[in-house]
Amino acid sequence: MFLRGLSRTRPGLHMITTSQLLFRPTLKSFMSTEVRKAIEDAVASAPVVLFMKGTPEFPQCGFSRATIAMLGQQGVNPAKFAAYNVLEDPELRDAIKEFSNWPTIPQLYVNKEFVGGCDVITTMATSGELADVLEEADALMPQQEEGKDSSQYSQFQ
Amino acid sequence: MGVVGGSSFSRLATISRSFVLNKMSQQLNQRIDGPAFTAVKNKLVSNLIGLQSLEIYNDSYKHVGHSGVAASPNKNESHLRLEIVSDSFEGLTLPSRHRMIYKLINDEITKYGIHSIQLKTKTASEQSR
Numbered sequence: 001m002f003l004r005g006l007s008r009t010r011p012g013l014h015m016i017t018t019s020q021l022l023f024r025p026t027l028k029s030f031m032s033t034e035v036r037k038a039i040e041d042a043v044a045s046a047p048v049v050l051f052m053k054g055t056p057e058f059p060q061c062g063f064s065r066a067t068i069a070m071l072g073q074q075g076v077n078p079a080k081f082a083a084y085n086v087l088e089d090p091e092l093r094d095a096i097k098e099f100s101n102w103p104t105i106p107q108l109y110v111n112k113e114f115v116g117g118c119d120v121i122t123t124m125a126t127s128g129e130l131a132d133v134l135e136e137a138d139a140l141m142p143q144q145e146e147g148k149d150s151s152q153y154s155q156f157q
Numbered sequence: 158m159g160v161v162g163g164s165s166f167s168r169l170a171t172i173s174r175s176f177v178l179n180k181m182s183q184q185l186n187q188r189i190d191g192p193a194f195t196a197v198k199n200k201l202v203s204n205l206i207g208l209q210s211l212e213i214y215n216d217s218y219k220h221v222g223h224s225g226v227a228a229s230p231n232k233n234e235s236h237l238r239l240e241i242v243s244d245s246f247e248g249l250t251l252p253s254r255h256r257m258i259y260k261l262i263n264d265e266i267t268k269y270g271i272h273s274i275q276l277k278t279k280t281a282s283e284q285s286r
Binding site: 060061123 | 220252266
């Protein structure tokens with residue numbers, strides 16, 4: 001998803017990866033305005049946004065997997081959720097760390113606000129704080145039908 | 158009979174020696190006295206104000222073969238877990254606490270290529286709860 005957005009704004013981006021290596025230090029310390037804009041758009045693309053390794057269906061890191069599972073357990077509405085795979089895009093992977101001032105993946109945003117990484121989310125899920133944050137963002141599945149829980153979870157598996 | 162006993166004994170000895178060797182090589186990615194984790198520990202001990210307890214765990218052995226680590230030269234100290242008790246966390250939100258620690262050990266993370274850090278950050282009163 002992100003990849004498509006990026007390649008729309010910056011055509012031919014993926015053809016310059018070798019020369020990119022040479023400029024890596026510059027890229028790291030000064031994120032280009034285009035990349036910043038792309039990340040801002042991504043963060044605003046849904047009420048709940050997760051930057052992760054792999055996809056919700058196939059997480060490629062235990063911590064991303066755990067985070068997805070927790071969001072599923074909280075009953076996050078898939079319609080209000082967007083996930084971006086940082087492994088698809090090395091530039092996003094570096095830039096999101098600088099953007100959030102957070103060195104690790106996964107990273108969760110709710111209503112454009114940075115919430116935390118896996119450990120923060122685990123702690124918040126245990127304390128009930130995560131449910132409050134998601135509730136406030138109106139990001140949870142409607143609760144009217146009971147016994148539908150398992151099908152809600154399965155959308156995140 | 159004596160010969161049979163001897164040969165099975167020597168096989169037993171071989172098995173137990175290879176077991177010991179395995180155990181030793183396994184320990185490398187479970188030990189916390191490697192260069193990277195020692196550097197992290199020293200940084201935190203000398204720089205984190207109000208540090209009351211610091212526990213370091215090496216979870217690298219749980220992630221052997223994990224795709225993110227496969228290309229990294231640092232395999233024995235790839236996954237670091239820290240449980241920190243310090244009153245300098247007082248009044249700070251969880252992300253700010255984590256950022257504070259990340260900032261302190263950023264040089265070590267980059268220098269040694271530590272792949273993953275798990276954090277538990279508590280104040281003394283939260284810990285005793």
